[in-house]
Amino acid sequence: MTVPKGIHGGLSDFNIQHGFVEGLVRGMRSSFLQDSDYHHLTQCENLDDVRLNLTESDYAEVLVDSNTLNPSDLQTVSIQKLVTEFKYLRSQAVEPLSTFLDFISYEYMIENIMLLLKGALSGRDINELMAQCHPLGMFKDSTMRSIPTFEPNAKGFADLYQTVLVDTPVGPYFAMFLQESSDKASGEVRNVIEEVEIEIIKSSLIKYWIEDFHQFVEKLGGDTAVIMGEILKVRADTNAINITLNSFGTPLNEPGMRTSDRKRLYPACGHLYPAGTSMLSDVADEDELGRVLELFPQYSGIWNVHASGTGEKSIDDAFYERDVQMLELAFESQMHFGVFYAYVKLKEQEIRNLVWISECILQQQKEEINKFVPVFSFHAPWRSKKKN
């Protein structure tokens, strides 16, 4: 992962190495559904209509062979489409862009591992679990199948790392997690429930991933460091806030665990780090969390959405909205790698929207149907606000 300094990101040679791939991704940008498409989709009476509407869009090809449509099928095929596109980009990319693209897929690998572990805890069938895994983070079939065969305790995880995960790109994160927990735990018996344990592992792995990714991006320098760095910082902050919020009412919120365990899950980058995260580690309930976030203007707005509690929007929606806004901006400047991350995330948002719309249609929840965050929309709140 060593990257020679200054070989990319400059006006002079970016296009020589990454121009084609960037051109591709900018071409793919035009495949996003437009406001009129969303409008038509929300007018649909049943899922066949949805399918008919999508035949005018880029999704036509992947839907052509499915004779009946349901939201989960739609999700599968559209994610598959995204993955095909991503793999094509990846196959065209050269260093350091190829590593950058790999970093994007690591997140999905972590999620898949966690999904498998969690599934194994509740004793679900491995084939069923593998069907649920995100295709972007797939390992070899045999690796995937080996993961849930280990016991969910400290020794099992160590074995899991040594036997299976050491071969995978996310192995180092797992090693860091094991190292840290053995440093800390050293014989002390943990009394957290296993489900929570899994969540903690996931949060730590994601934290290591964000930190590693951020470091990599910083090393790349140039516009990539500025734009992608900002995206990752916000990502880190979002994680920190969510971890805190979700810990309320779990053992993690116990005074003893706050600094020892919860604080360790906050990524060591982002706008909240270090002052914000150290304050977050003392937070005990939502009011205190709100008071901390009050100090950070970029998050106070989002927190207010949650605190107002009208139920119209969840804090997740607010974060999504903010993400979409930021990711769209990544497309506004050139010669950086942020667009690739932005493309994947925005497409994911679009797929979420499609699934939401089709779910609403399926369950006849017409009044809820407009609660999605359109991508590159002219009616987006941040655009319409300006107009007014």
Place this chain on the structure above:
Amino acid sequence: MSKWFRSEPMEYISLIVNEDAAHSCLADLGKLGVIQFTDLNPDLTPFQRRFVSYVKRCDELERKLRFFGHECDKFNLELLSGDIDNFLEQPMSPDQSGSKLLESLEAELEGYENQLKELNTYSEKLTIEYNEKVELQEVLEKARRFFMTDAPRLAVSELTTGGAGGKGASDGRREGLLAGEEEHGRDLDMRFSSITGVVSTEEKSRFERMIFRATRGNCFVRFAPIKQPITDPQSGELVEKSVFIVFYKSVSIENKLKKICDAFSAHRYSLPDMDDAPAVDRMLTENAQELVDSRTVLLKNQDTRFRLCQMLSQHCEKWTWLVLREKAIYHSLNMFKADVSGMLRGEGWVIEEALPECKDAVMRAHADMDLAMPSLVDQVPKPWPTPPTHFTTNKFTYGYQEFVNTYGIPRYREANPALFTAATFPFLFGVMYGDIGHGTFLFAGGLYMLYNEKANDKARLGEMAAGMHAGRYMIAMMGFFAVYAGFIYNDMFSLGLNLFKSRYIFDGQDNEAVEEGDEAYPVANYGDAETVYPFGLDPVWHVSSNELLFFNSFKMKLSVILGITQMFAGTCLKGINALYFNEKYDFFFEFLPMVAFASSLFIYMVVLIFMKWTINWNSRMLAATCLDPDDEGWGSADYQEVVDGLKGVWKVCDQNGDGTCTPWGYSCSGYDDTADKCPLNFGGSGDGCQPPNLITTLINIALQPGNVDEPMYYGQAHIQNILLAVAFISVPVLLLVKPYLLSRDMKKAHETHHHGDEDEDEGEEHGFGEILIHQAIETIEFVLGMVSNTASYLRLWALSLAHSELATVFWDKAMVSTLGVNFFATYIGFGIFAGTTFGVLLMMDVLECFLHALRLHWVEFQNKFFKADGIRFTPYSFSQIIKDSVEAS
């Protein structure tokens, strides 16, 4: 040809058809392929339309057909492809169309699909069973061999190590593995448990590594590859697999190993006790029997599937076409609007000529149905929307029409540049590429493609080959004109051809006494028919020292003449368009000033070039030369008629100057200037007896009006002044008159129609500014364009020069320089010559000349008249739809 000059006239018709007969109507119309329907329900989304359910059913059928196609692919069965025209010619009986056809097709295909799916499921199941048998067989055999051959050796080595304390270095590895166990538990009955199974070879090393890690090295793994690849039941692909056998000691390891086996989807097979040889043998024979049985069943299943697919492959294409046709019909019906009860109304463009056919088709469809309600096909009252452009092309004109369409579709009924391009494009290419040798190759290539025309029409070609096939006539013509221009330049691989015997001779050329620097003389006097080389240029120029000067002068002049002719033709087409569309202003105040401007400066230049070529300068210059009447040059036949009355008769003067006279009898003083000596009286310093420098002459028309230094005819200065004045006057006319007249017309129209509508007023003033700006752009483009485009045509000369120079270099450096060395050098030299000639001249230069000829047409020629804002006529035609889908697949 007149049909190709202007696009087909179009009619905008509306047709009202009975809902029941609509389908057969459209089936007939789609066969004709002469009508383009307008969408009358643009505000309806696809799923709100009338016949959407039928379209959906067609989609479903298409999906099934694609499934069949995939299945046939698995058996490498080619889909039987028929002839599209034959398919369309088949009459459709009423029960074979519409929803009935869809229903029967649906039922039929559904049946086949289920049958195929069922067979596939069986096949999967049977393959799994069969694989198990095969694998078990392999495992048994491999294990037996292992225990028979390897295990005794292990045991022996065990004994020897135990007994002799570590001798036998060749068995070191096995010793290391087993020694530890053996020392501790030697007396115990040392038996290892083992797991046997089959894993895919691809995963072998990962599998081994995983086992090693999981057991921390406490086990012994052996692999043996299975020679025959095994079919994967789901994908049907062949997979290489290996038998493995793992020895281990403890139960916990066994659990781990089992898990790993599951993860790698390695099948485990339990073995009988290997020491019990009869049991193993029995199991082997039993299994072999079962294997044969399941193989038979599997083959039978495969055979059934193959037959079904074979049958499907025969019909698949026909079905696909049927479905495409039905889908196209319903798509078009979706554009219709519901009229009064039970009637559908559609609108669309139809080729005027085909209107009766359309009417017939609709009538016939209704007559067949025996319906009381009359149908109606009628013109829609004007105004019509902009009509689309359609040209009926044939295989020759198709390529050239596409060539023009790539730039822009001609406006409806405007002059079609393709007609002229068909002749001028290959010609201008030839001017640039002129070489007999290279041209012959190109021509032969073109002829070869024409020879293979029929085969290529049917074959599925790659993108590149298809493009060449579409332009086959163009390539052949380009080759032909390259040969033609090559003959004119007398240039073959940069060498001249002495086809008609040169009209120049060197003194002593018959006894090889010519040296460098010698002069060649014409074979006869100037003006004799004998001195004229019959066709093209005299080959003597290729050996003359002023070769380049001569060719450059010739080719430059040729380029300018061809260029101005083509541009002027383009300007004339503008006039013809103006007349055709009855645009008086365009004709009088745009076309005529343009013609005046172009003629007065540019056509005049061409006239001067020709004039300079036709004047006998030998004679004229001799007329102004002082000669001694006693010399032998006196009385030369070169002196011919210069002015009326001086009929080439030599006239001796009074010789009161320096003793010399001009041929017409002027007595020279030794200090006379040309004007004095010249019998002509055209003015300037040359006075008509000196060949002018045309470039200076042309520049001075504008820079020094009224002053011609070296005139060619009487009153040249005067005439040039008039021409200059015409050119100057034509520019403001071009710029101002049309906008003025247009705005006056608008005002008039405004006054007569509505009074005092202030909003309209503003709009019009805005309009006038726009018109003026538009006109200014057009004027500037034309005036500047005439100059720069003329210069642009010099590329004809430049490319031709580049071509001949490259050919010269290749010939000189690769061939000539190696010819004298030895045979091997010549061998290599010819290789280089042939390679560079092919790569550079036959490939790159063809492309380059093609590109430049293309540019000359698209820019220099077409910008004079071509609007290129037409809409392409895309008729509703079955054959087109089917062709497109065949190409796309």
